[in-house]
Amino acid sequence: MRNIKLIIAYEGSKYLGWQKTSMGPNIEGVLESALKQLLQEEVPIQACSRTDAGVHAQGQVVNFLTRSAIPLKGLGNGLNALLPKEIRVLSLEEMPLSFHPTLDALSKTYHYHVCTGPIQMPFVRHLSWHTPYLLDLVAMREAAQCLLGRHDFKALCNYRKGLRYEDYVREVLRLEITPLPDRRLRFEIEGSSFLYKMVRNIVGTLVYVGRGKLTVADVPLILTGKQRSAAGITAPSHGLTLAHIRYKIMKT
Amino acid sequence: MRNIKLIIAYEGSKYLGWQKTSMGPNIEGVLESALKQLLQEEVPIQACSRTDAGVHAQGQVVNFLTRSAIPLKGLGNGLNALLPKEIRVLSLEEMPLSFHPTLDALSKTYHYHVCTGPIQMPFVRHLSWHTPYLLDLVAMREAAQCLLGRHDFKALCNYRKGLRYEDYVREVLRLEITPLPDRRLRFEIEGSSFLYKMVRNIVGTLVYVGRGKLTVADVPLILTGKQRSAAGITAPSHGLTLAHIRYKIMKT
Numbered sequence: 001m002r003n004i005k006l007i008i009a010y011e012g013s014k015y016l017g018w019q020k021t022s023m024g025p026n027i028e029g030v031l032e033s034a035l036k037q038l039l040q041e042e043v044p045i046q047a048c049s050r051t052d053a054g055v056h057a058q059g060q061v062v063n064f065l066t067r068s069a070i071p072l073k074g075l076g077n078g079l080n081a082l083l084p085k086e087i088r089v090l091s092l093e094e095m096p097l098s099f100h101p102t103l104d105a106l107s108k109t110y111h112y113h114v115c116t117g118p119i120q121m122p123f124v125r126h127l128s129w130h131t132p133y134l135l136d137l138v139a140m141r142e143a144a145q146c147l148l149g150r151h152d153f154k155a156l157c158n159y160r161k162g163l164r165y166e167d168y169v170r171e172v173l174r175l176e177i178t179p180l181p182d183r184r185l186r187f188e189i190e191g192s193s194f195l196y197k198m199v200r201n202i203v204g205t206l207v208y209v210g211r212g213k214l215t216v217a218d219v220p221l222i223l224t225g226k227q228r229s230a231a232g233i234t235a236p237s238h239g240l241t242l243a244h245i246r247y248k249i250m251k252t
Numbered sequence: 253m254r255n256i257k258l259i260i261a262y263e264g265s266k267y268l269g270w271q272k273t274s275m276g277p278n279i280e281g282v283l284e285s286a287l288k289q290l291l292q293e294e295v296p297i298q299a300c301s302r303t304d305a306g307v308h309a310q311g312q313v314v315n316f317l318t319r320s321a322i323p324l325k326g327l328g329n330g331l332n333a334l335l336p337k338e339i340r341v342l343s344l345e346e347m348p349l350s351f352h353p354t355l356d357a358l359s360k361t362y363h364y365h366v367c368t369g370p371i372q373m374p375f376v377r378h379l380s381w382h383t384p385y386l387l388d389l390v391a392m393r394e395a396a397q398c399l400l401g402r403h404d405f406k407a408l409c410n411y412r413k414g415l416r417y418e419d420y421v422r423e424v425l426r427l428e429i430t431p432l433p434d435r436r437l438r439f440e441i442e443g444s445s446f447l448y449k450m451v452r453n454i455v456g457t458l459v460y461v462g463r464g465k466l467t468v469a470d471v472p473l474i475l476t477g478k479q480r481s482a483a484g485i486t487a488p489s490h491g492l493t494l495a496h497i498r499y500k501i502m503k504t
Binding site: 009011087088120 | 332337339342371372375377
């Protein structure tokens with residue numbers, strides 16, 4: 001049996017997210033069909049992050065088990081030939097049987113793009129949130145400092161039916177905001193794990209600080225208050241990209 | 253009567269090009285409909301460049317005449333509210349009645365993007381030509397030097413029914429090739445005017461030089477030979493963007 005790890009990229013605009021659903025197109029279903037066609041067997045796949053509808057990925061990590069002897073190169077070329085161009089296999093690696101894409105992940109990094117100019121260029125309309133306001137970058141960076149480290153992030157977690165967490169304590173390892181050309185900003189957020197819509201709620205809250213709708217001093221109070229309604233809005237899905245997942249080095 | 257100049261951007265993937273046609277969606281038709289709805293009158297528009305199907309624009313220049321008194325700001329906001337998000341009005345300016353977007357243009361600059369890596373990231377799939385070969389940048393830059401200045405470009409002009417040129421002499425003012433992240437390249441080509449598919453034929457020919465299918469020494473011979481078949485292929489439309497049009501400064 002082989003345990004194969006794939007790093008994949010996708011533009012999620014046309015998809016209902018990672019997870020299989022009969023409601024419409026989803027990345028997991030498309031990838032499983034392509035694998036089935038190639039391997040002539042059903043192989044369930046596991047992904048590190050079940051990205052939501054409209055969310056993109058540059059470095060999603062998935063794995064599957066197979067008895068097939070197809071070399072990795074042929075598998076990658078075959079998959080990219082079968083997959084639509086908005087989903088690409090970037091690399092393949094054979095892992096120890098014990099490898100699990102979620103359990104072995106040390107951290108995940110998400111990027112969130114915001115366009116603050118009065119008009120958003122058409123080329124980035126599926127990849128960034130158009131929020132045409134002057135944002136105070138210094139205030140947003142100060143507020144980001146308050147979110148770094150271990151905190152109870154209940155105020156930045158959305159409710160979802162059937163989803164229960166044992167606790168809401170998570171650790172944000174890195175939170176950087178970088179200005180890009182055309183009045184765009186990139187938020188880079190790295191954490192060991194995230195609550196439901198936590199990244200988009202962090203961005204929505206920081207944008208509220210940038211607009212002056214919240215102050216830097218509000219941010220620690222929002223965390224300790226644990227009330228979702230006190231924080232900023234959930235930034236829309238299309239600005240979010242799963243950028244990179246970090247693993248410990250494993251020996252085959 | 254007012255003569256209004258617009259600078260517009262569009263992602264042309266879903267369109268059959270600039271020009272009005274009953275065959276399917278086109279930028280000119282969509283823009284004219286929005287203007288008609290806003291101004292309550294039919295206003296024919298003129299564009300500097302009739303971009304082909306799939307071609308994009310960052311700085312297309314168009315004009316129209318109107319008796320409407322709507323201020324420019326209201327016109328811009330109204331148009332952007334009516335237009336689909338893949339077409340944006342970037343700026344508006346009131347011009348002398350004599351202004352004509354084609355006749356008054358001093359030069360046009362096109363950008364062409366190429367992705368040379370084995371896998372093209374999904375995010376640029378509509379914006380760059382995936383040609384997964386190692387390209388010799390030094391050879392391509394030397395060949396580009398041979399195309400600079402005034403030449404007969406018949407060998408780099410495609411045949412089109414009903415289209416006749418008095419002569420094929422054109423002037424290339426600038427031709428630069430810049431490496432970008434992710435093994436992409438940007439070709440920047442500025443000229444006073446271009447023949448049919450000349451920019452895409454220049455790129456296709458330079459890519460052939462980069463791949464070693466043509467040599468630098470072939471390029472001047474291709475120009476003097478005037479045979480289209482001796483040059484490289486026509487690079488596909490989706491890598492091409494009309495970037496900028498330069499005008500002389502006019503007093504209102």
